[in-house]
Amino acid sequence: MGREKPIPDPSSALGRLAQELRRGRRSVRKSYDELAENTAFSATTFSRAAAGKLLPRREVARGFGHACGLDIDTIDALWLAARQETRKVSGARRVARAPRTLSVTDMPQLCRALGELRLFHGEPSYAHMRKRAAAAGLKVSTSTLQRIATSEQAPSSRRVVRAYLVGCGLGERTIADWEQAWDRVHRRYRAAREREAQLRELNQREAMVADRPDGRVSSPRAVELLKESGFVQIERYRGFNRPWTVLCAGCGISSRIRLAYLLRHGPDPCTNCVARESAVTTAWKALTQGHSTLPRVRSESLSRARFVGVDQKHGHLTLLLETYDALTRQVIDEEKDWRHWLDNEVGRALRRREHVDVIVASADTH
Numbered sequence: 267m268g269r270e271k272p273i274p275d276p277s278s279a280l281g282r283l284a285q286e287l288r289r290g291r292r293s294v295r296k297s298y299d300e301l302a303e304n305t306a307f308s309a310t311t312f313s314r315a316a317a318g319k320l321l322p323r324r325e326v327a328r329g330f331g332h333a334c335g336l337d338i339d340t341i342d343a344l345w346l347a348a349r350q351e352t353r354k355v356s357g358a359r360r361v362a363r364a365p366r367t368l369s370v371t372d373m374p375q376l377c378r379a380l381g382e383l384r385l386f387h388g389e390p391s392y393a394h395m396r397k398r399a400a401a402a403g404l405k406v407s408t409s410t411l412q413r414i415a416t417s418e419q420a421p422s423s424r425r426v427v428r429a430y431l432v433g434c435g436l437g438e439r440t441i442a443d444w445e446q447a448w449d450r451v452h453r454r455y456r457a458a459r460e461r462e463a464q465l466r467e468l469n470q471r472e473a474m475v476a477d478r479p480d481g482r483v484s485s486p487r488a489v490e491l492l493k494e495s496g497f498v499q500i501e502r503y504r505g506f507n508r509p510w511t512v513l514c515a516g517c518g519i520s521s522r523i524r525l526a527y528l529l530r531h532g533p534d535p536c537t538n539c540v541a542r543e544s545a546v547t548t549a550w551k552a553l554t555q556g557h558s559t560l561p562r563v564r565s566e567s568l569s570r571a572r573f574v575g576v577d578q579k580h581g582h583l584t585l586l587l588e589t590y591d592a593l594t595r596q597v598i599d600e601e602k603d604w605r606h607w608l609d610n611e612v613g614r615a616l617r618r619r620e621h622v623d624v625i626v627a628s629a630d631t632h
Contacts, residue, residue: 273318279347283327284318286344290334291316301333321345321352324388324435342435349388367447373455376448377417380430383444384415387434395433404429420455424448468526472506475529482506488525495533497523517542518581543576545615546585546622549608558607567597568604572629583612584623598626 270288275281291301298309307329315322315330322330324345331341364386365379384390390398392408392415399406406429413419414430421427427448431441473481475491483491488503497512500520504510507526514521516539554569556562571594574586585608589595605624613620 271317275318279344279351280321281318283341283344283348284316286336286340287316287327287330287334290331290336294334301330305329305333321348323394324390325394346388367443370447370451371454373420373451374417376451377414377420380421381415381417383431383436384434387436390434395430398433398435399429402432404432406430406433421448468507471526471530483525491525491529495528497533514539515580516578539578541616542578542583542612542620545612545620546576546583547573548615549611550585552611553604553608558604558611560604560607564597564601564604567594570594571598571626574627582623583620584625587624587626588629589626590629595626595628598624
């Protein structure tokens, strides 16, 4: 082994790395040619790495360390320190510490953090990152790695994140933490994209029924659409997808609706209207089938009338009947006890006082 030139700055991080490499070569008592025999690097490359003038590539320093039997963790630590020092001297961006997963809340922050991770771990070349990933069975292009590192592209999948992190040389535990961070950020990112799509769809739907040049629904137009759906306005219209307090035109009960939902899905059946109609129908059946407290002859007379239906407007309940003979019509019009029983039975079913109007039409027997 010939005499080597002195290291320019032994106290610097680059100088300490060179000293460690030289110490390793002395410990195995080999020349640079002998060290390079079973490696992918040349003797000249190893000689330059130990000169202390220029920072060698990380893989070169590691290969040198393996050839000499040095502790690779020590070589990595010295190389990273030298890399940080070199970037500081050159005025390049320096990362004092690795970014933390908890500080990442959205996709842009994740992209910046991934770029900082590469800087913190020595800024390996994209080709070397790709080779590391390939060795772990992960396929990724150098252009994809470059776009992720420069925040030009977000990772498209968890597998791409793992490939990038393996390429940076991170350990399995750290990679798992960053994969969880990507899962969290990706869920939020996907939710945000879905909200944007829903907003676009909402704007398109409003434009289809809008009466204003800007594609919005005016208040008069909203009231018109509301009436067509069976509701009445009781407070001012605030927006197509804003909650709106309205009255059911049938039973008069208030509810909160959104015009956007109403026009897309149609009006939901009013539960109060359904309950009132059911109460009247059930009471009429009981009345005509002899299940009331009225005389049986009265029930038989009423049963000859045809039940047409129940009408509800502005909170009023109306029983619609049709008769085929004058006697039945006379019983319905003149006898009041069955009406009182009907009101009481409907009120009992609904647990509140109710009055049922009756409209009787005479059927044409010809």
